[in-house]
Amino acid sequence: MRRKFNPQLNLFMVMAQNQIAKELQQMSQALEAIPNVLDLAYQDLVRSALPTTGREGMTAEQVLRCAILKQYRQLTYEELAFHLEDSSSFRGFSRQGMGQYPCKSILQENIKALREETWEAIHRVIIICAKKEKIETGRKVRIDATAVETDIHHPTDSTLLADGVRIITRWLAEGKKLSPAPGYSYSDHRRVVKKRVLAILNTRKEAVRRSAYQDLLVYAGKVRGYALAAIPKLASHQARERKDFFAGKVLAEKLARAVGILDKVIDQTDRRVFKGEQVPASKKVVSFFEDHTDVIVKKRRETEFGHKIFLTGGKSNMILDCLIERGNPADTEQYGSLLHRQNDLYGRMPRQVSADGGFASKDNLAFAKEHLVKDAVFAKKRGLSVPEMAKSAWVYKALRNFRAGIEAGISTLKRAFGLDRCTWKGWEGFGRYVWSSIVSYNLLVLARTKLATT
Numbered sequence: 001m002r003r004k005f006n007p008q009l010n011l012f013m014v015m016a017q018n019q020i021a022k023e024l025q026q027m028s029q030a031l032e033a034i035p036n037v038l039d040l041a042y043q044d045l046v047r048s049a050l051p052t053t054g055r056e057g058m059t060a061e062q063v064l065r066c067a068i069l070k071q072y073r074q075l076t077y078e079e080l081a082f083h084l085e086d087s088s089s090f091r092g093f094s095r096q097g098m099g100q101y102p103c104k105s106i107l108q109e110n111i112k113a114l115r116e117e118t119w120e121a122i123h124r125v126i127i128i129c130a131k132k133e134k135i136e137t138g139r140k141v142r143i144d145a146t147a148v149e150t151d152i153h154h155p156t157d158s159t160l161l162a163d164g165v166r167i168i169t170r171w172l173a174e175g176k177k178l179s180p181a182p183g184y185s186y187s188d189h190r191r192v193v194k195k196r197v198l199a200i201l202n203t204r205k206e207a208v209r210r211s212a213y214q215d216l217l218v219y220a221g222k223v224r225g226y227a228l229a230a231i232p233k234l235a236s237h238q239a240r241e242r243k244d245f246f247a248g249k250v251l252a253e254k255l256a257r258a259v260g261i262l263d264k265v266i267d268q269t270d271r272r273v274f275k276g277e278q279v280p281a282s283k284k285v286v287s288f289f290e291d292h293t294d295v296i297v298k299k300r301r302e303t304e305f306g307h308k309i310f311l312t313g314g315k316s317n318m319i320l321d322c323l324i325e326r327g328n329p330a331d332t333e334q335y336g337s338l339l340h341r342q343n344d345l346y347g348r349m350p351r352q353v354s355a356d357g358g359f360a361s362k363d364n365l366a367f368a369k370e371h372l373v374k375d376a377v378f379a380k381k382r383g384l385s386v387p388e389m390a391k392s393a394w395v396y397k398a399l400r401n402f403r404a405g406i407e408a409g410i411s412t413l414k415r416a417f418g419l420d421r422c423t424w425k426g427w428e429g430f431g432r433y434v435w436s437s438i439v440s441y442n443l444l445v446l447a448r449t450k451l452a453t454t
Helices: 019-032 037-047 060-073 077-086 088-094 104-111 116-132 157-176 190-202 206-235 247-274 335-346 362-370 393-403 405-416 426-453
Strands: 140-150 294-296 304-314 319-325 352-355 375-378
Touching: 019 060, 019 088, 019 426, 037 060, 037 116, 060 077, 060 088, 060 104, 060 426, 077 088, 077 104, 116 319, 116 335, 116 426, 140 335, 140 393, 140 405, 140 426, 157 190, 157 206, 157 247, 190 206, 206 247, 304 335, 304 405, 319 335, 319 426, 335 362, 352 393, 362 375, 375 393, 393 405, 405 426
Parallel strands: 140 352, 352 375
Antiparallel strands: 140 304, 294 304, 304 319
16 A cells, blocks of 8 residues: 555664765755655655555655655666665665665656656745745846756767667567567668668768668668558557567557658658758757757757756755756747746745846846846846946846856756756656756755754
8 A cells, every 4th residue: 555654763763974874864854844745746656557555665755765865876776776775874864664675676666656747846845945944035046058968879860770770670570479470571681781880980981971871771761661561460460368469559659650750860861961951950850769859059069969958046056946948949038937937936036137148138138127126137248238237347247156156056966966968768757857856956955054054
């Protein structure tokens, strides 16, 4: 039976006295002071497909604390399972009882059941509690944007074509193992495709490169044809064994999705390599596995593959808000939305706002002033004067320097909380990963603030 929390702590469950243990103790106290936070996690666990009868599983409190612990220490699920068994401090924080040792698969199933909306709601409750304790008032904020990569290899047309051939061939082979075997045939071209990819990577001759690309398109077209012939046969497959009853339909859906992506890769390869066209970033396919990935192009910077997030930080170094956007939107387009979200969070606009130079525009400055923001400063002026943005040159310089502080927060999120690269799958997994990292980071900021005052 699923429960929200552990009714009683073990008498012998004590924390160590090193720095990490002290931080965990303060983070634990912060979670205990947050009202109704376990209700949010409990509803997700009950709503998920995880069993609710039989052997007693992890409580909502344990799942939430294990998720925070994983992000706080940047552990894999296997490492988290080990430390929960080996470390008394980790067991005390996660409320694990004697003889309770969740394995990595159980931890993964439970933690990934927590939705993005739940993490965001937990974040908002933490921010409200920080306001009540006068740790963060939200009167002075700083805004910046950064990109978070998805878990893909560097995409090129040749490797994407090879990925399509590889995964479609693999699923066609799996379909042939069903009983009775579906009536389709295919050939395995993975070896020759790999040779053509290596030829493209290693050659300096344009003629050799174009010839290899031509061969890749031919083999990709053949594999596409095999899949199109197999899809209807797999979709209507009648398995003899119960365990294979839905296997054919699942494989048919996977193949249909892969063929759709392969069509786009073939088209963009033909346009770029043979027709000399520039394919817009918004139209490019960069992964068969994380097909939600966007191409983030920045001037004079290396192109990144992932999603752009917009962060609002406070004077306490806490991250007050996060906005995750699809595509590669301009910073100037998000300024008003970020201020509106601050108004929703605190019931008023900030008194002072300092944003990165990418947000600077006359319209954004006018918007801030119309909504009673006293000082709206941008790191780059872009045609704006200091008197228009702030009441004095001293205030402008102070707020500009204040904005630079959010770079340290972003750096910490990326280095210590894994926000440089999202390792969870899918668009939904991306949102969950980002918000779980921010929640864990904010709890650590709260813990260190309280430790510094004691």
